[in-house]
Amino acid sequence: MKYFLMNSKPQSNFNLQTQHYTSRCKDDSSSTSSNAGDPVECGSLPGLWPTGNRVNFRFHPDTEAIMNRQFATEMKAFYYYLSMAGYFGRVDVALPGCESFFKQMHHEEHGHALRFFDYIKMRGGLVNLCSIEAPMNQDWKCPLNAFKVALELELEVAEKLVETNNIAEKYKDLNASDFIVTGFMEDQMKSVNDIGRLVTVLSGVGDQALGRFMFDKDLLDHYVMPEFNILKKKK
Template sequence: MISDRMQTAFNDQINAELYSSYLYLSMAAYFESISLSGFANWMKAQAREEHFHAMKMYDYLGERGGRILLQPIQGPETEWASPLAVFAGVAAHEAHVTGLINNMVSLARAENDYASESFLRWFVDEQVEEEQAADEIVQKLKLLEGFPGGLFMLDRELAQRVFVEPAAPA
């Protein structure tokens, strides 16, 4: 059985992951509005990934006998100054999520909840990848400043991204 404090933390994180999905979908809509369909594709894949994260936590909380309590999802931003501003926002958001996950690990340790700590390890590792991916695109966009043609090349690159749900460990 999971503690009340861990249950609350998981419910809060499910909300944060669903918000992330909603935010990235809003970013996709922004990119579609400025005819950058590859950027929009990247964001849609990211939105699906964040939804997967929420459902992974949802399932875990249920498996541990916790009560899943869905909360209202805050409305996301809808306008940005540039593609660089969008991805700078992604990088900042992922750093924020990393902090939330780290706080959950600390709580699991304080609660002597070794199962939750073990479960959260996957998310700790995932956040390293999330932050790196966002930063890589931020750096590319900075390099492209003053070279608008490069933006279209990057758009083609980002159009190739596909989210594939990770297989369950054997």
């Protein structure tokens, strides 16, 4: 049996280009690129690990950086809501509706942060953790004060989402833009609206004992999912 070596190379129908971006938060190593069809050295010795080659498709360093900032913004809201839940759960405050609501919001913001965490990794980026900004004053005093701060938080998150999407659109990153607009913006608008309405109600009833009690009960009955209702968990 005879074997023949063909000198001609098959023509590829397309050229696949992969880009490797390095994080600007660490030492700026030079980026590398590879083209499909390059010869592969079979059986060669293992290379360095980590390789430093992060395969991605048009994930610009600016988009990576601002998505890391959005991750930090979601974590800030997560931290604030946990503080609020802790305050209203105190034995000398004892407002189970507010405690349950803010624990639910804390869980929601944590989920949002993890979605950005996973998305950055999926796109071949680097997740860079920053310090979480704690509330300067954790004495939330009354529901109205806490819900006013919550509204400011939701508006801040919404504004940062818009800024993140603007960067994605600047670099024509369709997937990143769709991730933000489809995955977050409508729910964020609903959160702004819901908390804005609660601030309006609290502004009308004041902080009288009966009004505070009725608001807290209504919050627990109509705004808190069963798995976050602390009274049901105690049964």
